[in-house]
Amino acid sequence: MNAPDSPERPHRRIRSFVLREGRLTAAQERALSELWPAFGIDYSPTPIDLDTVFGRSADRLLEIGFGTGDALAAYASAHPDVDCIGAEVHRSGVGHLLLKAQAENLRNVKVICHDAVEVLERQLPAGSLTAIHIFFPDPWPKKRHHKRRLIQPALVDRLLRALKPGGELRLATDWQPYAEHMLAVLQTFPALKNLAGGNHYVDRHSERPITRFERRGQRLGHGVWDLAFRKESIG
């Protein structure tokens, strides 16, 4: 168990993805070059000033592994007062979100095309986020791949570092063993309060649209488990 103010766990690389760069559409390729200056944040291994990036001071959400970005775009559209940052490693998904951000004129969206683990460790200042969303992270069902799961104590340390006190962490998965694993890991952090109370899941968040990945799970007959935690100010 990790005390909230203890130094972070020694760094152990979490490699939660395998880059299979599928074909990008011509529109996505064009978006990556033409729309990047408006909506992209280049990865940097040093903390950035988010007030400068967004040109204002505001509440800020990070979505990790946004896929095609539909949930992030919907959230940004519904909350123009919240700055929304998406981190995704697959360029096709990044291109998809850039097109959507442009089409819907989502000036509160910025995209980082890089490993979110490093983004959290190095690029985002401590206490800079009011919310973090991680929807349908790769479940890595085989035991020998469990070390690739995003949700593990070393990452939760970093999520907690990035969140402001009172900030919320929302997750969803369609893989029951991963849902149970998430709950078990998150419950060990005294600084995190389960908003469902006890050892429970929350109801589906009304603002979480059904993503392409979730729809695929529904076709396969999978259930969905939503989790929500709040960072408490302790001490």
Ligand SMILES: C[S@@+](CC[C@H](N)C(=O)[O-])C[C@H]1O[C@@H](n2cnc3c(N)ncnc32)[C@H](O)[C@@H]1O
């Ligand atoms: C199963 S998909 C779910 C996508 C989306 N959230 C949805 O609900 O449709 C998981 C996504 O997480 C991304 N991902 C995995 N590890 C990541 C990391 N360390 N940094 C950024 N993106 C990551 C993958 O590229 C993939 O797009």
